[in-house]
Structures are given as structure tokens and as C-alpha cells.
Amino acid sequence: MVLASIVKYADDTAGLEKLLRLLQGFCTIAAGLPAFADDLETVLKLRSQFALGRRYFRFLKWHPCWSAALQVFRKEQSPLITLLEVGKWSFLGMYFFLEMFTIGNALGVSSSEWAPKLQGEANKSWFYALVLSIVLGLWQIMFHRFSGISVGPDTAAAAAESTGDKERKESGEKLKQRVPRPMIDSRVYTQLIIDCCDLFIPGSAIGWIPADLVFVGTVSTVSSLLAGQQIWNRVQQRASSV
Numbered sequence: 001m002v003l004a005s006i007v008k009y010a011d012d013t014a015g016l017e018k019l020l021r022l023l024q025g026f027c028t029i030a031a032g033l034p035a036f037a038d039d040l041e042t043v044l045k046l047r048s049q050f051a052l053g054r055r056y057f058r059f060l061k062w063h064p065c066w067s068a069a070l071q072v073f074r075k076e077q078s079p080l081i082t083l084l085e086v087g088k089w090s091f092l093g094m095y096f097f098l099e100m101f102t103i104g105n106a107l108g109v110s111s112s113e114w115a116p117k118l119q120g121e122a123n124k125s126w127f128y129a130l131v132l133s134i135v136l137g138l139w140q141i142m143f144h145r146f147s148g149i150s151v152g153p154d155t156a157a158a159a160a161e162s163t164g165d166k167e168r169k170e171s172g173e174k175l176k177q178r179v180p181r182p183m184i185d186s187r188v189y190t191q192l193i194i195d196c197c198d199l200f201i202p203g204s205a206i207g208w209i210p211a212d213l214v215f216v217g218t219v220s221t222v223s224s225l226l227a228g229q230q231i232w233n234r235v236q237q238r239a240s241s242v
Helices: 002-011 013-031 041-056 062-072 079-102 103-107 114-146 151-163 166-178 186-197 200-205 214-242
Strands: none
Touching: 002 013, 002 041, 002 166, 002 186, 002 214, 013 041, 013 214, 041 200, 062 079, 062 186, 079 114, 079 214, 114 186
């Protein structure tokens, strides 16, 4: 049963990509540990192969990202949310688009001098997309936190003073406590953690965030596990509904 679930997960494109990313994270951690110093060349080669395998899955991923950016304008929401979502998907699409032109160097079939610079610009776009996604997640959390409908303390006190009844005041306080605040999807918190972890990957690659290989590999592994869990739940739910 467990093996069948793993096979279904690996059959999913997103699931397989996250599995390769998890292995890449393990190799990144190993590359930064002194215990693997003698096998550093092998570990780095494994990491590059896992990274190359993942690039096939996102070769044309810029198209759905830019399509998602266009779809945002059809939503009825605040201008700030629209701006953040359009910026997020636009920069993410730019990352995939620029990276697409550097795959020749990654394959080893070319050695263009401009490819590393282009990859650096792609990582900057990824960094910007993650920053906007983090801001969007924080805004969604804060908006839901302070937008709950409840009886304010001034309203409850005014109701009590108008009657001079102690029981009415206590009733107002209980009503205030009973009114639930709107719940926010737990996936928003999960995505926020994923984005914060991923931010160190392009940030360290372009030199904006000082971080060693062990730390980058660790946050990449955490991000892959969280994203992989979401994909796992989706795949298993889809399999159970068939």
C-alpha cells in the first residue's frame, strides 16, 4: 500500500520534481559537511545532475506564470493584492524565461560567457518574486486577523450603561468572546514558510544573503518537504476519489 502511494506520487510531475529537489538538498548539505570532503567531487556532481533533471520540468513554466499574472486582473480584489500577485507571477515567469536560455551550459554542450550573468539575473527575478509572495502572505494573514466581526468593548459598555444592568454587561462581554473570527487557510502559513526558506537559495546564489551550503541545503530540504507534503495529499486524495 505504501509502495503504491509512493509510485503514484512519483508519477505526478510536481511530485517527481520535488523528490529530485529533496535529493538535491541532501547533496547540498553533504557538500558543506567536512565528513564528505573526500567525496566532494562526487557529491557536487550528484547535486548538479539532480538540478539538471529538475530543469526539464520547468523549461516552459514561464508561460503558465505569465498567464496567471494576466488572470489576476479578472479578479475583484483590492489594488494592493492585485499589484502583489501580478508582480509575483511576472517576476517568477521572468526567472523561468531567463533560465531557459542557460540550459545549454547546464547540459555541457556550450560554454557561453553570458550564461552565468543571465542566470544571475534570473535568480534576482526569483528573489523578487519570493519577496512579493512573502509580503502577500503576510498581508493575507494580517487582513484576516484584524477583519473579524466582533462586538467592540465600547459597544458592550454603552449597552450596559444604558440599562444599568450588570447582567447585560456580562452578556455583552460573552457575546464579544463568542463571535468567531474568520479562519485563514493553513496553506497560506505553509506557503509563507516555504517562501521564506526558498528566499535563501537565490539570495545566497547572487550574494545578497550570506549563507553556507549546509544552511542553504537545510532550508531547501525543509521547503521541499513542506511542498511535497501538499502534493502528496493532493495525489492521495485524487487517487481515493477514483
